[in-house]
Amino acid sequence: MKHLEDIQGSRVYGRRQGKALSEARQARMDKWMPEIEIRLPVTEGEASAPPVPPQEYFTESLRDYWLEIGFGKGEHLAAQAAAHPGVGMIGSEPFLNGVSGLVDQVDQQGLSNVRVFMDDARLLMDSLPDQSLGRAFILFPDPWPKARHHKRRIVSAGNIAVLARLLKDGAELRIGTDHMEYCRWIMAHMLDNEDFNWLADKPQNWQSRPEDWPATRYETKSLAQGRKSSYLRFVRRPRS
Secondary structure, eight states, rough: TTTTOOOETEEEEEEOOOOOOOOOHHHHHHHHHHBOOOOOOSSSSSSSSSOOOOGGGGGOOOSSSEEEETTTTHHHHHHHHHHHHHEEEEEEEHHHHHHHHHHHHHHHHTTSSSEEEEEOOHHHHHHSSSSEEEEEEESOOOOOOGGGGGOOEEEHHHHHHHHHHEEEEEEEEEESSSSSSHHHHHHHHTTEEEEEEEOOOSSSHHHHHOSSSSSHHHHHHHHHHOOOOOEEEEEEOOOO
């Protein structure tokens, strides 16, 4: 997901538009987005709107709700939705062509448990109540390799703190990257946070993609070019 907008504080970095959609893909967007798009409540005269539980965005009763921040073309999110029909899959992605890719999957597979937030992921995260998510994913975000751009990296102390607030006790946070320096950055920031434990006791735990972790298009391309990926899994520690 190298094109993806990464979040620092309350900002999103990156581009939102690519090439124009074909007539068929635009038609699918017109059909599905009114049904699956998340629109945050607008308030007047208030400092902030009250938190909105994720179940409010779904028409059916579901056992859990998972969030993917920056889903690229949506391959992973769609695969998780198909594999877990009892879970509400929420994806945030402001890039139009990426959202269109996920909408294509929703249309082709008839996925009723998918919702899309087409804006800054931090806006959505800040609107959700505490302990409302059973899992979260950040897969192959832009590493922003230049030192002057490190402030744009999505894995930051502030964003980790927000995810710690949103995830239930025992919930899992999965982060994937093929950039070794960024991997070290991620580990340093995650291990510095007392709310998470790293689920690894040997190299195979993070050097091999788990069976229930579907591949993304970007990851497949990266592996074909000879780059190794890291599959990092963290669990939310129980609150005292």
